[in-house]
Amino acid sequence: MPRHSEFARLGITLDRELRGGHQSRVWLATSHQGRSPHDLVIKIVDGAVDDRDHVIARLRLRDQVARYDDRVVPLVPLAGAMVNRVEHCFAIASPRIDGRFLDVTNRPDVERMGRALARLHQSLRLVQAELPMVRALRTGTPVEGLHDNHQLLHGDFGPTNLLLDGEGRLWILDFDDCGYGPVEFELGNTLFMALFETSPSLNQPSDEYRQFRRWFLGAYRASAELSVSELLVDIGLQARSDALRYWLSHLDEAPIGIKNATETWHRRLRAFAGIIQP
Structure with a gap:
């Protein structure tokens, strides 16, 4: 500092x-x-x-x-x-914007997320940048099946990067992880973050997660210019999950937030990823 x-x-x-x-x-x-x-x-x-x-x-x-x-x-x-x-x-x-982060268990908040991401994807298709693919798609084994709908993505579109101000206006924060990839990966990545917020592990999705998924994807589809395949969204979710498991097994290649995290945080991530711990 x-x-x-x-x-x-x-x-x-x-x-x-x-x-x-x-x-x-x-x-x-x-x-x-x-x-x-x-x-x-x-x-x-x-x-x-x-x-x-x-x-x-x-x-x-x-x-x-x-x-x-x-x-x-x-x-x-x-x-x-x-x-x-x-x-x-x-x-x-x-x-400075005064407001609150969004709640993944609150239907109006979740539907705001879906609509906002659909509009953001429309805007991102209008610009270009010299950036690589998002990091999770450059990790480990190449992902099969995600070949279409490639464009610039936010890269970290989750509730802690969205702020609702006192007038009900939504603000989008933090483009630190943006890069290229298929829109289905971005949707899967947001589902991954909701899973982390609501469920004990990737293999034990909670009722709150299933509710989030239905509201979020429904709102996105209702507002998006392009159609998306839920099967490909699940492949995107799997790719993000596989990236976490890879990083936890190869900390030297992991993002700095994982690489330098405490052992307590590593244990929590391993438990969430379903990795058997010694």
Whole structure:
């Protein structure tokens, strides 16, 4: 984490940490740019765990998509730039939005998710970026069956990256994992996250998960331009599940959030993945 004084040249003061992880940390900050001080949210990304070109490509993508989809949280330039190097990290600013994360057991929330993803996919088809396939599809054995509907994907479309403000407006956060892939994989990935939220393991889907699945896929289909196959969605879910199992067995190849997690968290992930533990 850079020294707080290093952010002064960007015209901001870090106030308090909102959340943190192995790859990035998120802070509430005060901006001194403009006529009066105002709040910003600053994401600080460790430059050692991501390629600068990919960081910039994802930020440009997010900026472009926000022009088509007003639910995407826009970027705020600091010192005239969308991304700034602060010591060994990248600093990225967004406006502060007060709200709550979505509830995977609440039908209106889940249906909002489905509609929002359908619209986001429409917007993502209008832009291009120099990005690879999403990471889970580049992991382990190549996935058979997912050949069509390839386009840019959000890559991490789940309840903790969606914020509902006090006026009932939905906001989409965090394009850190975006890349190319089939839309059915994205749908399967969201189902994977709902499984993790609601079920003891991948092999023991709860009634809450089955309910989420029905509401989410129903809302997506009702709003999407292109039809999707539920069989291929299940293949996408399986691909995401296989990626987790692969990463847990090859931690040196895993995303930083899994690689550097605590042993307690590794045990929880193994239990969820159905991996027999010693």
